[in-house]
Amino acid sequence: MDNFYLLLYLSVAMFIGSFVAGLVPLAFNMSEGRTRLLSTFGAGLLVGTALSVIVPEGVEALYIVHTEKYLPGAVQNKDRNQIISNSLIQPVASNLAAKINYPTYFGNSVVGKGVVEQMQQSPVMDKKETDEYRHSEASVNFNAINQSIGYSLVFGFLFMFLIDQISKYLSSKDGDRTHLKLTATVGLVVHAAADGVAFGSASATNRAGVQFIVFLAIMLHKAPAAFGLVSFLLVEGIERFRIRRHLIIFSVAAPVAAMVTYYLIVVVENDKSSTDSATGTLMLFSAGTFLYVATVHILPELLGSNVKDYQLVNSATEGSSRGYSESRASLKLIELISVIVGAISPIF
Structure with missing residues (x-):
């Protein structure tokens, strides 16, 4: 229950942080250079969090289920x-x-x-039966776990890829600017919900350290995204009260998704082994989404643009079709350091 309250507090903080960050463009202009620096640090943190925190935790959760279910000396259909x-x-x-x-x-x-x-x-069971069990049942299930690890990561990556491509298709289907504005919000809302799934599954591990790291990684990504969304909508000439509605929807998406995910994993599913398995799978899925966001959205967008034409919301409205090979710009030294620091921060 304490873990639930921590999730609730962090979800409220996530909503407030995203909403306040989105209100900044409505109040005053923020330096685009600082926005780039924050985004590069967030991209590095997403990569570091996915590779050094979420993936190991997800793998551990899956293997815990395996070792509990297939202890040495256990036989099928016996307690x-x-x-x-x-x-x-x-x-x-x-x-x-x-x-x-x-x-x-x-x-x-x-x-x-x-x-x-x-x-x-x-x-x-004698020693021979135990050895036979270890070499048959355990090895087969370890192979199944190894496959599920890869599937979860790939599906998470492809999930964000499909969202990206669908958003790009809808925005280029016609020249309707109203449709483009809606697509920008929908794309970011769906992505924020995916972040919420990652946060909720991380919270289900009952490890506060993991929760805080994932929370920080998501916030460093959501704050510039909220800022970019509001800036884009302002440029498009949308009324301020409508912009606030878009911002509220975007800000509430991740907290709601996190609470729903946590509820489905911990409250609805009472079996501990099933809970650990679902948690591990969702964490690996979210790691795949994190890797896509950082390596396909943020970094190529930063590498392929300069400070003057940089817009974070481009990832939701135009997709991320520009790759590293097409980039004509490179990160500044301070931005490169920011990425590296962000990537290694979760290790410590």
Whole structure:
């Protein structure tokens, strides 16, 4: 329950932070150079968080499920606790039963005799059976886990790729500027919801350190995104009260998605092994989305633009079709350092 309250507080902070960042362009102009610097640090932090925090935590969650389900000495269709108890108690019980006198220790009780006799007859796996289990069941399931790790990362990456391409298609389908404005908001809202899924799944691990790192990584990405969205809508001439509506929808997307994800993982799914498995899969999925956002959205956009024409919201309205090979610009030294510092920050 404490973990839920921490998630609630951080979700409220995420909403407030995004909303306040979006209000900045409505109040005064912020230096585009500082926005670029913040974005480069956020991109590095996203990559570092995905590779050094989310991926290891997701992999660990999946392997915990495996080791709990397939402990050495476990056999199919038998209760693990019963097997462990029998394996530990049966040899001792056999020794005692050979030495003790039933009437002395249990009287003439039928129940007393039955207990010892049952303990004597309890099945115990020998070393050969245990070794056979380890080489058959365990190895097969380790291979399945390895595959699920790759699938989750790839699907997370492809999920954001499809969102990016659909947004690009809708924005270029016609020249309707109103449609373009809506596409910009929808694209960023969907992406914010994906960030919320990542945050919610990270919160389900019951590790506050992971929660704070993911929260920081998302906020460093969402704040410039909110700033860019509002700046774009202002340039398009939308009324300020409508801009605030767009901003509220964008700001609330990630917190709501985080709460729903946490609820589905922890509250609805009561089985711990299923919860750990779902948590691990979602964390790896979110790592794939983080890698896409950082390496395909933010960094190419920064490399392919200069300070004057830089707009963070371009990733939602035009897609990220420009790659590294087409980039004519390069990061400044301070921006390069910012990316590196952001990438290695989650390690410490």
